[in-house]
Every structure is written in C-alpha cells, then in structure tokens.
Amino acid sequence: MILYNSSISGNCYKVRLLLARLGVDYETREVEVVDRTAPRDELAELNPTRRVPTVVLDDGRPLAESNAILWYFGDGTPWVPDDSYERAQVLQWLFFEQYEHEPAIAVARFLVSYSQLPREQYERRLPRLEADGAKALAAMERHLATREWLVGESPTIADISLYAYTHAADEGGFDLQPYPAVLAWLARFAALPGHVPLAA
Amino acid sequence: MILYNSSISGNCYKVRLLLARLGVDYETREVEVVDRTAPRDELAELNPTRRVPTVVLDDGRPLAESNAILWYFGDGTPWVPDDSYERAQVLQWLFFEQYEHEPAIAVARFLVSYSQLPREQYERRLPRLEADGAKALAAMERHLATREWLVGESPTIADISLYAYTHAADEGGFDLQPYPAVLAWLARFAALPGHVPLAA
Incomplete structure (x- = not known):
C-alpha cells in the first residue's frame, strides 16, 4: 500500500x-x-x-x-465499535473534526508555524480562527469532563482523529490550559501502547 | 423520533x-x-x-x-453499500461535502438569500466562497462525467448529501450551466421515486 x-x-x-x-x-x-x-x-x-x-x-x-x-x-478492529449507535457517534465526532475543529485549529497552525508567510499576510484571519478553535475545544472539554474517551469505554478512531491537531494546537497559538479534561485525554491517548509521535 | x-x-x-x-x-x-x-x-x-x-x-x-x-x-438499506471499499468511498464524499462543498456553497447561499444582512456586510467574503465552491463543483463534474451516481451503480447517501446544497447553489449565486454532468445528476436524483422538495 x-x-x-x-x-x-x-x-x-x-x-x-x-x-x-x-x-x-x-x-x-x-x-x-x-x-x-x-x-x-x-x-x-x-x-x-x-x-x-x-x-x-x-x-x-x-x-x-x-x-x-x-x-x-x-472497521472490524477495536478502533471502530460494533454497536450501530456508537458507530454513528464515532462518525458524529469525525464530522465535527472536519467541520468545526480542523478548519480553525489546523489552519491557524499552518498559517502561524508552517506557511512561511509574513504574519501581516494572515493576521486578519486569526481572530476568527481563534474564536472558532476555542469553541471546538470547549465542546470537547464539556464532553470529556465526564468521559475517558470520546465514544464508549475505549479509544476509537474518533480519538485518533481529534488527537492529531489538538495535540499540536499550541503551534497555532492555542493555549490548552483552560481545557483540563482535554489535556488529561491527550495524555491518556499518548500513553497507549504503540503510540507514535507526529514527527517520527 | x-x-x-x-x-x-x-x-x-x-x-x-x-x-x-x-x-x-x-x-x-x-x-x-x-x-x-x-x-x-x-x-x-x-x-x-x-x-x-x-x-x-x-x-x-x-x-x-x-x-x-x-x-x-x-446503513443496512440500499442507501449504504455493503462492500467495504464502496462504504469508504461513500464516506470520502460525505467528508468532501462537509469540508470542501458546504463551507463554500451553503455559506454563500445563507449569506446571499437568508441572512437578511445588507450585502456590504458580507460582500468581502464572496470571492473566496465563489472560488472554493467552483472548485468543489468542478471536482463533482469530473467525477460525474463518467458515472450516474457518486459511488457504485445506484444512489447512496453520498448522492443525498451532495444533492441538498448543490440543487440550491443558485441561491448562493452559483451558475451550474458550466457543469452539465452535475445538472444531469441533479435531474436524475430528483426523478427518483419518493422525492421530496426542500420546501415541502
């Protein structure tokens, strides 16, 4: 492959x-x-x-x-649940990731840390990205306040999907200190066996 | 429900x-x-x-x-295929819809036809929305040029998802005439038995 x-x-x-x-x-x-x-x-x-x-x-x-x-x-591994409602909840978080989270947090990270553009070329876009990103992080914080994983009792591809840009949100200027449940979830995810870092 | x-x-x-x-x-x-x-x-x-x-x-x-x-x-009906590759292709188009299509075409439609805002308040956003929407429509056009439906040989939830805002794209200022395969697909979809219009 x-x-x-x-x-x-x-x-x-x-x-x-x-x-x-x-x-x-x-x-x-x-x-x-x-x-x-x-x-x-x-x-x-x-x-x-x-x-x-x-x-x-x-x-x-x-x-x-x-x-x-x-x-x-x-699908067919423990990373996607069998139950039809839990499967739909996994998809709910995957669509949340692509609609609410990535367009704010990944885009801010790209502009600030990777685009090589002078800051004045994208500065005007940052307030909206920061507000949208904070909204997505707050939604995750509320959800994770009472749960270990986004769906069900074990990690799923929803956790993988949202881990990717959340754990690098600081590169987009996001401070995760106001989101303690998100920080605890990130640490829990990174402690799973077989974890690989972004820059391997 | x-x-x-x-x-x-x-x-x-x-x-x-x-x-x-x-x-x-x-x-x-x-x-x-x-x-x-x-x-x-x-x-x-x-x-x-x-x-x-x-x-x-x-x-x-x-x-x-x-x-x-x-x-x-x-899932479990003819609207989601059984084959695992076709299922993933359906999801590919659903994520395309939420990441590439809806944020351009639905947002332009909302601003122009429903927001009740004076045009000068959103006019600055339109060129980018128009360019992004045209890119999404061109991707659909290339794909549908040789196919009746987005995935496989019969309509799926991918067609439902992309029909919703594509068929109302004119309300966002998009002209679909340059996309004949998209227009033919819209007509094919609306001719399916049991079709309901947006404003029922």
Whole structure:
C-alpha cells in the first residue's frame, strides 16, 4: 500500500497513527504541502481534491479523506465499535473534526508555524480562527469532563482523529490550559501502547 | 423520533430526504437559524455544537451531524453499500461535502438569500466562497462525467448529501450551466421515486 503523505500534516498523522497500531505495512510518498500552488499532478487521478492523505490500496484502488481512510482500516478492529449507535457517534465526532475543529485549529497552525508567510499576510484571519478553535475545544472539554474517551469505554478512531491537531494546537497559538479534561485525554491517548509521535 | 429541524437548512433537508425514502415517521421541532445569537438552549444537552439537524431517537438518545445521521439510518438499506471499499468511498464524499462543498456553497447561499444582512456586510467574503465552491463543483463534474451516481451503480447517501446544497447553489449565486454532468445528476436524483422538495 502507498500513503501519499506530508510529514507535517495532522490529517496524514491520523492515518499513520492507526496503521502503526494495526501493524499495517505501507510505503510513503512525500507530497509538498507548504507551496499551495504546486500542481500535485501525481494525485490528479487518485483524489478529486488532490489533497493528502490519499492511499492507494494493494489492488491499485485509491481512497481519500483522512477520516474515510480511518474508517476503512479501523472497521472490524477495536478502533471502530460494533454497536450501530456508537458507530454513528464515532462518525458524529469525525464530522465535527472536519467541520468545526480542523478548519480553525489546523489552519491557524499552518498559517502561524508552517506557511512561511509574513504574519501581516494572515493576521486578519486569526481572530476568527481563534474564536472558532476555542469553541471546538470547549465542546470537547464539556464532553470529556465526564468521559475517558470520546465514544464508549475505549479509544476509537474518533480519538485518533481529534488527537492529531489538538495535540499540536499550541503551534497555532492555542493555549490548552483552560481545557483540563482535554489535556488529561491527550495524555491518556499518548500513553497507549504503540503510540507514535507526529514527527517520527 | 424527533428531528430538530430548520426548513431552510440543506443539512436538515438531507435527513428529511432519506427518512422520506425509508418511510420513517418523525416529529419536527423547528429551530431558529437566521438569528445566530439565539441561545438554542433546547439543543444544549443534545449536541455539543447546538446545530441542526439533531435527532432524538425513540429511546431518548441524541445524534448530531447530518452525515452521521444519514449513515445511522441508511446503513443496512440500499442507501449504504455493503462492500467495504464502496462504504469508504461513500464516506470520502460525505467528508468532501462537509469540508470542501458546504463551507463554500451553503455559506454563500445563507449569506446571499437568508441572512437578511445588507450585502456590504458580507460582500468581502464572496470571492473566496465563489472560488472554493467552483472548485468543489468542478471536482463533482469530473467525477460525474463518467458515472450516474457518486459511488457504485445506484444512489447512496453520498448522492443525498451532495444533492441538498448543490440543487440550491443558485441561491448562493452559483451558475451550474458550466457543469452539465452535475445538472444531469441533479435531474436524475430528483426523478427518483419518493422525492421530496426542500420546501415541502
């Protein structure tokens, strides 16, 4: 299997986290993500959005969208529950991640720590990203205040998905001290056997 | 079952479209969505983001995020395929919808046709929304040029999800004439038995 990867992307990190825990072997192809004008022709036939992560399965079929890839490899393992309501709750958090969390926290992190743009070129966007990110973190804090994991009694791909950019939120200027339940959950997740860091 | 609903929201329309086709009975509770400062206290215990759609199942358990609700009701019916690769492709399009399509096309539609704001208050945001929306529509056009439905040989919840805001894109100022495969797919979808319009 081939993973079209970026070593700095949290979306790619999600996939690497799950595959490491499942012991799935794969090759990586590094894709340039900082220069947004790069054509990415190698992805044109594989993914309508030309984004990473994109995987090419052993039979040559492509699959894109980080959370869809998590579901594909996680379903049938303990990382996706069997119960239909819990499965839908996992999806609820995966869609929350892509709609409420990533567009604020990952985008702020990219602009501040990776874009190589002068701050005045994106400064105007930060207040909205900070407000949206704080809202997403507050929703996680309320939920995790009474739970160890986002869904059910054990970690799922919902935890993997939200761990990826939450644990790197400081690179986007977010201070997690006001979110003690989130901090405890991050520590719990990183202590699981087989954990791999973002920059491995 | 209760559906916390907005009659103008495409995200809610997705749920109504599937439930109509499945013949599932439900009550609706209309939630104010134009005034974004409304507290929405009725949703506080049901959905961390306080958004519609949110459903409360017959046993009292809540579920949120339109595409997670589609999966919950669709899985086990012809609207979600059995094959694991096709299931992941359905999810790929659902995540595409929430990350690439809805934040451009639904937001432009809301601002232009429903927000009741004077145009000068949101005009500055339109060029970016138009460019992002055109990119999403072009990705759909390329994919649908050689296919009747987004995944496999019959309609799935991916078609339901992307139909909702695509068919109303004109309300956001999008002209669909440059996307003939998308227009043909919209017509094919609306001709399916049991179709219900957005404003029923």
